[in-house]
Amino acid sequence: MxxxxxxxxxxxxxxxxxxxxxxxxxxxxxxxxxxxxxxxxxxxxxxxxxxxxxxxxxxxxxxxxFPRTGLPDLTDLRCDAGLYRYEVAAVIGTKSDGPVAGAEQGVRRLKDKYVPALAKAYGVVEDELRRAEDRSFAKARGEEVPVEPADQGPPEAAPGTLAEKITLLLERSYPEGAAPGDEEMAQAVNAYAGSRVITAQEIKDLRIGQAEDPAPVVLEGLARFLGVSRLYFEPDEAVARQVYEGLRLMSAAKKGKVGRVRARGMGTEGLPPKVLSILNDLAIELDKADPEANG
CATH class of the missing domain: 1.10.260.40 (lambda repressor-like DNA-binding domains)
Incomplete structure (x- = not known):
């Protein structure tokens, strides 16, 4: 795997x-x-x-x-639990990790008595553990194993604080190494306001969560500079979730996996037209900044 x-x-x-x-x-x-x-x-x-x-x-x-394309085998499940193989002996109550090593290498199946403890340690149900074991054995036999997307678990929480929202935009909507710095953002906000309303240090404090509740003109200037609607910075969980899901697609776009944002996989409600428009504007800006990203 x-x-x-x-x-x-x-x-x-x-x-x-x-x-x-x-x-x-x-x-x-x-x-x-x-x-x-x-x-x-x-x-x-x-x-x-x-x-x-x-x-x-x-x-x-x-x-x-650390994304992984494909379904996990036994080794993957163990690593995802942060366990080295020598550590699983204590989990299943044996003197060595031999039973787990044998199953990971596709040599011999796990005994039923080991499955409940391993499944609990790995944070999966017993059936999932057995399916991962099947993939380990298929791999050992040299058989082709489907590389369908793995279950990514529950959805990641949408950004809640202002710092999380700013950080998410800087990480997801700019090509690598092209995100603006604190000084650049401060200059842009001040230019928007027409006067000196914030310093680079104050932008940094907002970005790392040391300060909150900036003046409305600061949020408006940030939103304009970062290419999002002012509503993105509102304390509205539903809006934050929608924009967050769109930014996940934007991140994929930077890797050439999607082009324009589409309202698929966003849940039954989909992306509201207004938010979808915002994200498509971001996609266009991404193309301008890094035309090779979506090629």
């Missing part, structure tokens, strides 16, 4: 946006900060077992930060 994709640039972008030092990431994961630097430089990649904790430290859902 395909492992989760580790995108060093995406990790660096998210970490910097949240202003988390590499040393803090290393401490949380029990590795040296030089190891984290190596991941971001492309000198090495973290073990798949570390990705859940890395996503947690960076405040992103695992499926969002």
């Amino acid at each position: 395909p492992a989760r994709r580790f995108d060093r640039s995406r990790v660096r972008e998210v970490r910097r946006a949240k202003e988390i030092p590499q040393s803090d990431v290393g401490t949380a994961l029990g590795v040296a900060d030089s190891t984290v630097a190596g991941w971001e430089l492309g000198l090495s990649v973290p073990d798949q077992e570390r990705l859940p904790d890395l996503a947690r430290v960076l405040g992103r859902p695992l499926n969002d930060l």
Whole structure:
């Protein structure tokens, strides 16, 4: 089965946006900060077992930060639970990880008595564990396994705070490395207002959640500069959810997976025409900024 994709640039972008030092990431994961630097430089990649904790430290859902195309086998389920194979011996009450190793390698099936404990540790139902086992055995036999999209679990929560909304726009609606900085955003807002109403430091405080409730003219200027409607910054969960779902498609557009935003997969209510229009405007701007993204 395909492992989760580790995108060093995406990790660096998210970490910097949240202003988390590499040393803090290393401490949380029990590795040296030089190891984290190596991941971001492309000198090495973290073990798949570390990705859940890395996503947690960076405040992103695992499926969002480290996507995987395809259905998981037993090894994938274990890694998604953040467990190394040697650790599962304690889970199933054996002296070694032999039973799990044998099943992951497609050599011998798990005994029924091990399934409940493993399913609980992996956060799946027993039937799902057995289906993953089937995929491990199919892989061992060299059989082709369908690569249909895996179940991505419950929908990620829409951004709620102003900081989350600004961060989401910067991450999802600009080509990599092209997101504006705090100084650029402050200049744009001041130009919109016709006077100095905010500084770069104050923009930074809004972006990282150190300040809230800016003057209406600041939100209007930010919305205009970032290419969204002023309603995006309103404390309306329904609107935030709709725009968030659209931005997920925008993120896919940057990777060349979709072109224009369509009101599919948004739930029974779909995207309201007004929000859909906003997102299509963003798509057009994306094409202008990075014409190769959707080619």
